[in-house]
Amino acid sequence: MSKSIIKIENVNKIYRVGKDLDVHALRNVNLEVKEGEILIIMGPSGSGKSTLLNIIGTLDKPTSGRVIIDGIDVTHLPEKELYDIRLRKIGFVFQFFNLISTLTALENVMLPMILLGELDKEEIEKKAKELLEVVGLGDKLYARPIQMSGGQQQRVAIARALANDPAIVLMDEPTGSVDIVSEAVILKLIQTLNKFFGVTFIIVTHNPEVSIIGHRIVYIRGGKLFETREIPRISIDNALDEKQIIRSQIEFLKRELIRLKNLREKGVLEADKYAESLSSIKRKLEKIKSVLSEDL
Numbered sequence: 001m002s003k004s005i006i007k008i009e010n011v012n013k014i015y016r017v018g019k020d021l022d023v024h025a026l027r028n029v030n031l032e033v034k035e036g037e038i039l040i041i042m043g044p045s046g047s048g049k050s051t052l053l054n055i056i057g058t059l060d061k062p063t064s065g066r067v068i069i070d071g072i073d074v075t076h077l078p079e080k081e082l083y084d085i086r087l088r089k090i091g092f093v094f095q096f097f098n099l100i101s102t103l104t105a106l107e108n109v110m111l112p113m114i115l116l117g118e119l120d121k122e123e124i125e126k127k128a129k130e131l132l133e134v135v136g137l138g139d140k141l142y143a144r145p146i147q148m149s150g151g152q153q154q155r156v157a158i159a160r161a162l163a164n165d166p167a168i169v170l171m172d173e174p175t176g177s178v179d180i181v182s183e184a185v186i187l188k189l190i191q192t193l194n195k196f197f198g199v200t201f202i203i204v205t206h207n208p209e210v211s212i213i214g215h216r217i218v219y220i221r222g223g224k225l226f227e228t229r230e231i232p233r234i235s236i237d238n239a240l241d242e243k244q245i246i247r248s249q250i251e252f253l254k255r256e257l258i259r260l261k262n263l264r265e266k267g268v269l270e271a272d273k274y275a276e277s278l279s280s281i282k283r284k285l286e287k288i289k290s291v292l293s294e295d296l
């Protein structure tokens with residue numbers, strides 16, 4: 001992995017929610033993402049994950065610090081220039097999909113290509129159909145968001161994010177509402193685009209099965225970012241091979257244990273939260289054990 005495609009330097013984000021009330025959503029965050037990397041961001045609810053993704057995607061500005069995308073300092077760029085950068089370079093899959101309710105699935109996917117204006121109408125329609133086929137929605141081209149399930153809307157959002165062949169794709173819980181088969185399809189799609197097209201992915205997720213496709217995981221807690229060691233890449237070629245999923249789950253839980261221990265030792269994590277997290281890991285391990293013994 002080579003050049004840096006995203007650089008976040010000393011970023012703070014403070015939301016003013018009342019006259020005397022500030023929410024410090026990001027605290028001195030530093031992060032560098034290499035071109036072709038799959039970065040996973042994990043952390044509890046309210047820890048600042050979506051805020052960070054919005055700032056990386058230039059949808060929001062930091063209160064202080066710098067944001068550099070592909071060598072360009074975008075921190076203070078005017079909206080017109082940011083719009084062009086977003087349209088060409090960045091694909092978004094939002095936590096709540098943000099599809100346009102009056103448009104069909106096909107039209108939602110066509111929209112970024114129409115805005116970019118580089119292909120003619122027929123090519124745009126053809127490409128949008130192909131993208132929807134890839135995410136398994138070839139039969140929902142003319143459905144509007146309200147006529148689709150959460151998981152289907154999520155897959156439309158993924159197809160839309162890929163419409164302009166972005167170099168960077170930002171995904172906020174991309175498998176949050178999908179079933180396990182669609183999840184495997186989405187993970188495979190991410191891996192394929194990454195492997196063959198060098199697309200950089202930044203993925204916010206709570207799901208350990210998603211995190212296994214990452215080259216690196218960072219954690220956010222209370223607006224602070226914690227880097228972890230780079231992890232060896234695990235393949236999901238057999239996305240539905242139970243043994244492999246279980247093995248990586250156990251690996252993940254092991255890493256989680258080490259991470260929690262470190263946080264506890266540094267005093268970042270309170271004793272009760274630590275105990276709570278440990279027992280949740282224990283529950284997960286016991287669940288795995290009981291499923292395995294059923295199989296024997």
Ligand SMILES: Nc1ncnc2c1ncn2[C@@H]1O[C@H](COP(=O)(O)OP(=O)(O)OP(=O)(O)O)[C@@H](O)[C@H]1O
Nearest residue numbers: 015017023025044045046047048049050051052095
């Ligand atoms: N527009 C806003 N105005 C005020 N406060 C906000 C705003 N957006 C987020 N926050 C606050 O900033 C903090 C971080 O929010 P954020 O949405 O980034 O969390 P998150 O990690 O994405 O959580 P979740 O996992 O629930 O999606 C929270 O305390 C939230 O209430």
Ligand SMILES: [Mg+2]
Nearest residue numbers: 049050095172
């Ligand atoms: Mg969020």
